[in-house]
Amino acid sequence: MSERIYARIAGTGSYLPEKVLSNEELARTVETSDEWIRERTGITQRHIAADEQTTGDLAYEAALRALEAAGIGVDELDMIIVGTTTPDLIFPSTACLVQARLGAVGSAALDVNAACSGFLYALSVADKFIRCGDAKKVLVIGAETLTRIIDWSDRTTCVLFGDGAGAVVLVADGDTGILSTHLHADGSKKELLWTPAGVSSGFGEGVGSSGTIKMKGNDVFKYAVKALDSVVDEALQANGLGKADLDWLVPHQANLRIIEATAKRLDMSMEQVVVTVDKHGNTSSASVPLALDTAVRSGRIQRGQLLLLEAFGGGFTWGSALLRY
Template identity: 70%
Template sequence: MTPIYSRITGTGSALPERILTNADLEKLVETSDEWIRTRTGIRQRHVAAEGETTGDLATLAAQRALEAAGVKASEIDLIVLGTTTPDIIFPSTACLVQHRLGANGCAAFDVNAACSGFMYALGVADKFIKSGQSKKVLVIGAETLTRMVDWTERETCVLFGDGAGAVVLEASGEPGIYATCLHADGGHKELLYNPVGVSAGFTDEPNHGVRIRMAGREVFKVAVKTLDSLVDETLQAAGMQESDIDWLIPHQANLRIIEATAKRLKMSMDRVVVTVDKHANTSSGSVPLALDFAVRSGKVQRGQNLLLEAFGGGFTWASALLRY
């Protein structure tokens, strides 16, 4: 019996028009372009306009992915959307996007795994296809993370941006996704979290206390160590070696973390897709944005092996090794 693979047939992305540079941030908070660049690699970020939602960005990215794949929205039989900033509490943003695309009737749901959201969504979609339950799946990662940024807190406000990326995943007899690995450890919650919510309640702080809280140094240490072991696990699951990987497409949170992962893989930074300088950390949107950039710029070619990985609040961490 021929194995069923899930294969990416189209990619797409969307970014808000407004760009906030490091120089712009110097006017808002006590920081400098040099301080931000040397510690994170970030030069600018895109910020959603008033009234522009996660669903708006997700819909546009999805439309571009469908167009690239040559697939009609009506052909999609599952939508999985990774986000930690949904438009509304319910229905899910995936349902809102589904209706706007004209894909009504198929299963649609959100996945919240913080910055690993797209990777989790990709892992779920891969299993649906390999089980034979789905044939054409839309996988999206989309965020408007700046809505929960405290612009007076210089340690965190410089890190985040808004954006969305999407892929169309189709059943194929040819190799596509070789392996996905998903993990979480809620024991690290206090290092990176947003403390308020519907059940826990809100506060009297500005914006009802909806803001990111992060212990940067500790997050950095755990991320580097965790991603190091994730690389080994993913290669083993796929039955491959470091030398088999053509491109590393990592979560775009911090250039230092990206460089540490590349060093572990013995990869030149020339083989690593880096967009953190342009987009900052877009959470679930990060990996699919970088993938679409790499595909449309001509860097990534058909038949090449890609290692995608992400790390986020929870903590969560996830990867996928695939042939594009």
Template identity: 60%
Template sequence: MSVRARIIGTGSYLPDKILTNAALSQTVDTSDSWIRSRTGIAQRHIAADGQYTSDLAFKAARAALARAQVDAAEVDLIVLATTTPDNTFPSTAVKVQAMLGMQRGAAFDVQAVCSGFIYALSVADNFIRAGQAKTVLVIGAETFSRILDWEDRATCVLFGDGAGAVVLRGETTDGSHARPPGILSTHLHSDGRFANLLYVDGGASSTQSVGHVRMSGREVFRHAVVNLAAVVVEALHANGLDQSDIDWIVPHQANKRILDGTARKLGVAPDRVVVTVDKHANTSAASVPLALDEAVRDGRIKEGDLVLMEAMGGGLTWGAALVRW
């Protein structure tokens, strides 16, 4: 007998305001064709004034709980991935906990930038495997627009705001099911030697200010294609599987060229890759759960499918999670 964490509900939320490439080109030296050709992005969602990361996270969490048919009172733990918390402290997770009306369990944030959701999913999976939680809410939420330099066309065109969430439930498996659903494994990596390739030039300890995103795009692209392909192979080998077993790859939505390059390196057909970067841009820790929720709701991801989620972000951090739906 063993316990496996199964995803029983997904949810997402995008702010109402849509900023198109054409609109962005009115304020920064860029164009729709320039952005599309280099990134695949057509638009991004931007949080309204007074709308915080916790607000986005709460709406995505509420949607995931509703689809899972789980009451917030049943949740033992919230793990929230974000790089753009409401405050330095308390954590955004405890604010969402209060908004959901939860008065039990625990809640905390995880910070691994664009890899954040994979990191948070791994933490939740291990809590369930260890028997310390049965029902866990995992959220990726960002108001990344708040840390952009809107005069830097190399970065401001890439990012957007949003939130996605999943509900995990620990289920006992006795070996009678040939392919039981749930998280098969998670794989996390980081290499701090490359922290200066993608970072924010501010912080409480260093500048006492929030700062803005700075990125060496070409170097990040090179590391992304190599590291993401490697961690996908690692996850498959850990479970005695190969690329042909994958039904869907749900990647971090950073850049269409990175998605295409990773798929080519793995020999995976493009139509098996869930792509939302054109509509959402890069929403950092929110991008994987946003894409996952879309593919679940539109029926692409079905019961029994093998789903591979992967991401890379500042740090550098990267990781993957292999899930049987």
């Protein structure tokens, strides 16, 4: 019987644009307040990409940090996967653009679009390539410039989102790593959270109208809590583990209330939950790797600990990954 191969996180990295937009600043341009935003979301600020910065720029910076942390050269990479819903171009993929800047010519490169679940979808793809032996070292990035598709007059959405990127380097390991990933989707609910614009369906009247994020927040909240409950249970049951076995929950940073609901379902103290939504806002596919890197670099997450990563996003899409760090 052949030895099982795991995909282990060898290094993490992240990048946030310099510009910070506080709740107080937002309240000067839209009918809202710091108190209103904090009570409903837990967000106090978010980062905004500079006019000249692209998703690929953010992804590249996060990638450099992850590669440095892993001690791996770009010439060793077999694959680069970028989870994003705000790519630089229609084509080529943002992953190809990042690959070119890194100088990792020859490695496979592709984008994955699963909205806020994009990083977990990308992580799962990378995990499968490593498990089957077709790759040994994979760079996985979640990166977004969501503020480019925000209607800044819509207080139900403009207060939520921010820009950023996070990355991990996965390496083949015979001892430990990702135990399992679990992915799901329900496209019938698309109009509860979507951007109604595209190439074959048309761009409408431009970014200022149909090309911005539309969301029915209450419906999304209810569906997200149920879906995350289910996928969390699925991950634990698939590995014969219980809630008490978990050391850390690294959730998608969309809303503090959703994070707290998931932690409560797991009987986990909020001290075991990585929370960055207050400082980053919802960075979509970048939020999980951003939170992971923040906790790793602060020394909270240690080698050997059991981590549960989870996310929910437009599509709807949702997923989880259980891993030994």
